[in-house]
Amino acid sequence: MANSLVPVVLLAAGTLAITSMARADTLVPYTVVGDGIPQSLTGRPGDAARGRALVLDRTSTCILCHSGPFPNVKFQGDLAPNLAGVGSRWSASQLRLRLVDASRFNPATIMPSFYRVDGLVHVGQNWRDKPILSAEQIEDIVAYLATLRD
Amino acid sequence: MKRACAMLVAALLVAAAPLRAAEIPPDQRRSGYSFMGPDSKAMQDDDTANPGMLWVLDGEALWNKRPGAANNACADCHGDARASMKGVAARYPAFDKALGRPVDLEQRINLCRAQHQQAPALDYESHDLLALSAFIANQSRGMPITPDGDSQLAPFIARGHELFMQRQGQLNLACANCHDDNWDKRLAGAAITQGQPTGYPMYRLEWQTLGSLQRRLRGCMTGIRAQAYNYGAPELVELELYLMSRAAGMPIETPAVRP
Numbered sequence: 001m002a003n004s005l006v007p008v009v010l011l012a013a014g015t016l017a018i019t020s021m022a023r024a025d026t027l028v029p030y031t032v033v034g035d036g037i038p039q040s041l042t043g044r045p046g047d048a049a050r051g052r053a054l055v056l057d058r059t060s061t062c063i064l065c066h067s068g069p070f071p072n073v074k075f076q077g078d079l080a081p082n083l084a085g086v087g088s089r090w091s092a093s094q095l096r097l098r099l100v101d102a103s104r105f106n107p108a109t110i111m112p113s114f115y116r117v118d119g120l121v122h123v124g125q126n127w128r129d130k131p132i133l134s135a136e137q138i139e140d141i142v143a144y145l146a147t148l149r150d
Numbered sequence: 151m152k153r154a155c156a157m158l159v160a161a162l163l164v165a166a167a168p169l170r171a172a173e174i175p176p177d178q179r180r181s182g183y184s185f186m187g188p189d190s191k192a193m194q195d196d197d198t199a200n201p202g203m204l205w206v207l208d209g210e211a212l213w214n215k216r217p218g219a220a221n222n223a224c225a226d227c228h229g230d231a232r233a234s235m236k237g238v239a240a241r242y243p244a245f246d247k248a249l250g251r252p253v254d255l256e257q258r259i260n261l262c263r264a265q266h267q268q269a270p271a272l273d274y275e276s277h278d279l280l281a282l283s284a285f286i287a288n289q290s291r292g293m294p295i296t297p298d299g300d301s302q303l304a305p306f307i308a309r310g311h312e313l314f315m316q317r318q319g320q321l322n323l324a325c326a327n328c329h330d331d332n333w334d335k336r337l338a339g340a341a342i343t344q345g346q347p348t349g350y351p352m353y354r355l356e357w358q359t360l361g362s363l364q365r366r367l368r369g370c371m372t373g374i375r376a377q378a379y380n381y382g383a384p385e386l387v388e389l390e391l392y393l394m395s396r397a398a399g400m401p402i403e404t405p406a407v408r409p
Binding site for chain 2: 077
């Protein structure tokens with residue numbers, strides 16, 4: 001199922017812009033344009049070096065599912081595409097939306113929505129009403145992924 | 151703008167699409183055992199190397215002890231467990247007519263303690279409860295899982311199935327996402343098995359101890375950052391029931407060894 005990569009329906013909407021219905025108190029508002037979020041969530045560019053460290057940190061969850069161009073890192077997952085070259089396949093805007101809410105690209109995806117707090121069920125007390133990653137962390141990761149070009 | 155709205159509606163409808171999980175065909179069902187390396191398999195296969203056998207031995211001693219005011223041992227009512235407990239763990243959780251709900255093996259042991267031994271309940275994951283349940287389940291080793299056929303269990307199994315299919319937690323994953331759809335893959339370094347309940351209680355190398363099926367289920371729930379149900383909660387028993395019905399026919403391995 002991991003291979004059903006369908007950049008779907010929404011993308012066809014072209015000019016459609018939706019301001020997120022995110023709860024304003026927890027998440028900074030963002031605007032989806034086409035199939036991406038063109039503006040940085042923090043208003044600043046992220047830091048690619050910090051982004052790399054975050055991607056490799058198990059608590060960010062990325063390499064539980066993904067492998068990537070990290071030859072020295074043990075125990076990478078194979079539930080999801082290798083991250084090598086994602087910066088060539090997707091723009092920063094697209095990468096940002098995928099991290100914020102991957103279900104916009106594939107409604108049946110197993111990739112979590114990292115910047116979403118609504119529509120979740122039975123969330124553990126320690127994690128309730130918090131996104132998996134902060135806006136700063138998303139920007140750092142986007143900056144890093146954008147450097148993964150082939 | 152009207153067109154755009156229609157498209158948004160279409161997108162939302164797609165978003166509400168159910169999980170694509172397909173149940174595992176019977177001939178493709180595999181125990182967690184088959185995903186392990188040769189060392190762990192050897193450890194499970196050899197009773198002198200299998201750490202779980204220590205609990206089984208302690209359980210046998212407890213079977214013959216008289217812990218409560220009624221001055222009854224399990225053996226005083228049930229005799230030789232090798233005969234009387236054969237096949238019992240293979241059909242649990244079972245429907246309890248008096249309570250009107252399913253009880254798992256640990257709960258059955260505690261009901262016996264309360265009703266027939268006048269002894270205090272043992273906590274989940276306490277040494278004695280693990281030892282007794284390991285000893286009892288070991289009497290079914292090699293026997294096929296044969297769920298209790300009581301038709302009153304149907305709604306409980308259905309709720310367990312629903313829970314299994316329900317995306318939950320901060321990571322928004324369902325049990326089925328991993329154990330039906332991705333059991334041939336790896337999560338970080340670990341094989342994602344089919345989540346078959348064949349070996350419980352079992353010795354988990356990561357825990358360095360024996361643990362119950364409920365402990366394992368709570369671990370997976372915490373893994374997806376869901377609120378784990380309390381030990382003994384009806385939801386966990388319903389999940390156990392569903393898992394056992396999903397595994398019908400697979401042999402019991404207790405005490406299994408897992409990474």
